[in-house]
Amino acid sequence: MKTCVLMLGCLLATVSLAQSTQTRREVWQWRDANGVTHFSDQPVPGATKMVIGVSQPPPAAAPAPASAAAAARSTPTPAPVRYSSLEIWQPENGASFFGGDAVVEVRLRSDPALAPGDRVLTYLDGKLLPGENALEHSLASLERGVHSLTSVILDPQGNERIRSEPVVFHIKQPTVNPPRNVGPSLRPRPQPLPAPANAGPR
Numbered sequence: 001m002k003t004c005v006l007m008l009g010c011l012l013a014t015v016s017l018a019q020s021t022q023t024r025r026e027v028w029q030w031r032d033a034n035g036v037t038h039f040s041d042q043p044v045p046g047a048t049k050m051v052i053g054v055s056q057p058p059p060a061a062a063p064a065p066a067s068a069a070a071a072a073r074s075t076p077t078p079a080p081v082r083y084s085s086l087e088i089w090q091p092e093n094g095a096s097f098f099g100g101d102a103v104v105e106v107r108l109r110s111d112p113a114l115a116p117g118d119r120v121l122t123y124l125d126g127k128l129l130p131g132e133n134a135l136e137h138s139l140a141s142l143e144r145g146v147h148s149l150t151s152v153i154l155d156p157q158g159n160e161r162i163r164s165e166p167v168v169f170h171i172k173q174p175t176v177n178p179p180r181n182v183g184p185s186l187r188p189r190p191q192p193l194p195a196p197a198n199a200g201p202r
Helices: 002-018 066-074
Strands: 024-031 037-040 048-053 085-090 095-098 104-111 119-124 136-139 145-154 160-163 167-172
Touching: 085 145, 085 160, 104 119, 104 145
Parallel strands: 095 167
Antiparallel strands: 024 037, 024 048, 085 104, 104 136, 119 145, 145 160, 145 167
């Protein structure tokens, strides 16, 4: 019995491999004079025909259309923009502002304009200002002293494309004391003293 089962399994495997595109297969079964059961995929006189189902492998994935693949290859990758300049044009380098309530307006410009995907960042005294890609900033409540501005443009991968020249400006305390060494022309004229009330003519 084990021999018959083993032979049937081998025959089914052979039929499945040889006829992978078919879903059903005919097999003939017979028993010889010794009582041994045999199977064959060919008709045998006196054999009993059996119909065996054979699993069909999944279809292979269809290749991509040639036109779509060709279009993907032919689509050019845009070249990165080359910046010729990045400038902080306001405030002027060396400008002075007076008072703790002074507002410093910052203006940037690049040539050419900022490309899609690129970023422009502006730093005040080495610290990043809020407002990525902003070309204008308003700075208030700055401490007295010297301050520095710098801007950079980065590509989508974070690589530096161009850097501006630093701009230095000053916040100064306004002068409240009167000026010294005033010239004669700016001094007030002396006024004559009024005569006493009881003084009569002489």
